[in-house]
Amino acid sequence: MKNIALIGYGVVGHGVVELLSKNADIIAKRVGEPIQLKHILTLRPRVGDPRQELLTQNADDVFGDPEVSIIAECINNLEASYAYCKRALTAGKNYVTASKNLIATYGAELIELSVRNNVSLMFEACVAGGIPLLRPLYKCLSSNRITGVMGIVNGTTNYILTQMKREGRSFPDALRSAQELGYAETDPSADVQGFDACRKLAILLSIAFRRRVHYENIPTEGITAVTDSDIALAERLGYSIKLIAMGKLTKSGQIYARVSPLLIPHGKVLASVDDVFNAVALTTDTAGDLLFYGRGAGAAPSASSVVGDVIDIATNGRYNDPMWHEDSSPLLSVEENTVTLLIRTALSEREKLHRLFPGRIDTDSKLNVGEAAFATRRDGVDKTYVEQGEQKQRSISLIENWYEAVENGEFGYITPEGAEAEIREKLRDAGIEVRATWRIMQAS
Numbered sequence: 001m002k003n004i005a006l007i008g009y010g011v012v013g014h015g016v017v018e019l020l021s022k023n024a025d026i027i028a029k030r031v032g033e034p035i036q037l038k039h040i041l042t043l044r045p046r047v048g049d050p051r052q053e054l055l056t057q058n059a060d061d062v063f064g065d066p067e068v069s070i071i072a073e074c075i076n077n078l079e080a081s082y083a084y085c086k087r088a089l090t091a092g093k094n095y096v097t098a099s100k101n102l103i104a105t106y107g108a109e110l111i112e113l114s115v116r117n118n119v120s121l122m123f124e125a126c127v128a129g130g131i132p133l134l135r136p137l138y139k140c141l142s143s144n145r146i147t148g149v150m151g152i153v154n155g156t157t158n159y160i161l162t163q164m165k166r167e168g169r170s171f172p173d174a175l176r177s178a179q180e181l182g183y184a185e186t187d188p189s190a191d192v193q194g195f196d197a198c199r200k201l202a203i204l205l206s207i208a209f210r211r212r213v214h215y216e217n218i219p220t221e222g223i224t225a226v227t228d229s230d231i232a233l234a235e236r237l238g239y240s241i242k243l244i245a246m247g248k249l250t251k252s253g254q255i256y257a258r259v260s261p262l263l264i265p266h267g268k269v270l271a272s273v274d275d276v277f278n279a280v281a282l283t284t285d286t287a288g289d290l291l292f293y294g295r296g297a298g299a300a301p302s303a304s305s306v307v308g309d310v311i312d313i314a315t316n317g318r319y320n321d322p323m324w325h326e327d328s329s330p331l332l333s334v335e336e337n338t339v340t341l342l343i344r345t346a347l348s349e350r351e352k353l354h355r356l357f358p359g360r361i362d363t364d365s366k367l368n369v370g371e372a373a374f375a376t377r378r379d380g381v382d383k384t385y386v387e388q389g390e391q392k393q394r395s396i397s398l399i400e401n402w403y404e405a406v407e408n409g410e411f412g413y414i415t416p417e418g419a420e421a422e423i424r425e426k427l428r429d430a431g432i433e434v435r436a437t438w439r440i441m442q443a444s
């Protein structure tokens, strides 16, 4: 009999209790002995709870019990998680956590503490909920050089963007729907401003590149500025807007990382990852390109990862390699990265754009040697001015009679590829009034 304790009895905590009970038989077979949940540490007493005899509000019941060798923690309080984790590792107990805040903030220090105390610290549920991702990244791919990580790691924002795309809803309306369905918290800022994705990305990149990436250093932009017209425009041009967490290792060994909305071409897999689903693509030098897809949150998927960690510790024992080392080298500036931007600007700016990127817009006809141009009506009675064409094996959208576009219309334009800082500077210097700018996924 392996005794474990649970800290936190919310969404994920309940999922863990259910799973340990539902699949007790197969878990016991895999471990070689039953796993018994001996204590559940909660903040508040829960009168009438069917597991009343396991509940306690006294942490000493958990940490002082010599029979408890594994603690699974699923709470939503960073400092309390930190204190519990340190206490457990120091007391020689193995620790499994679902708290990405804990690992993104104190991961390096805590992993070191686990190594010193010869116990395990595991956190599969922290990134992409039920998708087995961290262990494959760290273990199965350990012979590979990983050069790129790119994915959708926040289900709430993905649901909101999907609603805006499918139903034409506004951002506030889609957010309200996410809250009603329990996908978004009452205070949704961590999700919609990209902070949640940023912490997950920091963990992913630290493991992928084996050096610590501080989440505070990752440029992060959420989805609050994405409008339904942006989405409609992107769709017409053949792209879906997704909140993408990405990092890559440059040839010179520098890390570039960013969380921001990105236009993904319809043909790419990430463009069709909708609703609350998550997907993470890895670029490796040996196994090739890999894709991990599934449910990134929720009681059962997250519990699957937490209990998987518990079983791993119970069967394999020590699991506490230093997963990454401290690294003080700065991340590559976002501005230095090469991008293509979709900009929205007033129709009246077209001449300036023409001068700025000569040869990219033919003002007299539908011909356009650039990637795409598009005009929309402000009154919402959109007329399609877009035609599809091919140029240099890339799908381009040509504007038809765009000079006929209605007054007060807007103009969408895809810039040539270049360093982000340079393109933005050019637009600024030319005095072009840019109403919105969205980055487009690079072809390779």
Ligand SMILES: NC(=O)c1ccc[n+]([C@@H]2O[C@H](COP(=O)([O-])OP(=O)(O)OC[C@H]3O[C@@H](n4cnc5c(N)ncnc54)[C@H](OP(=O)(O)O)[C@@H]3O)[C@@H](O)[C@H]2O)c1
Residues within 6 Å of the ligand: 007, 008, 009, 010, 011, 012, 013, 041, 042, 043, 044, 074, 075, 076, 077, 080, 098, 099, 100, 101, 125, 126, 129, 296, 297, 298, 299, 302
């Ligand atoms: N929800 C998901 O899908 C998901 C997926 C992956 C990871 N996570 C992570 O898993 C953790 C838990 O998420 P959740 O969705 O289950 O949150 P939740 O439903 O809000 O539950 C959090 C629980 O933590 C308890 N708690 C807070 N401080 C505590 C303390 N000092 N001691 C004991 N219990 C304490 C709360 O107790 P009271 O109820 O008594 O206040 C509550 O039951 C978070 O770190 C989250 O980021 C969540």
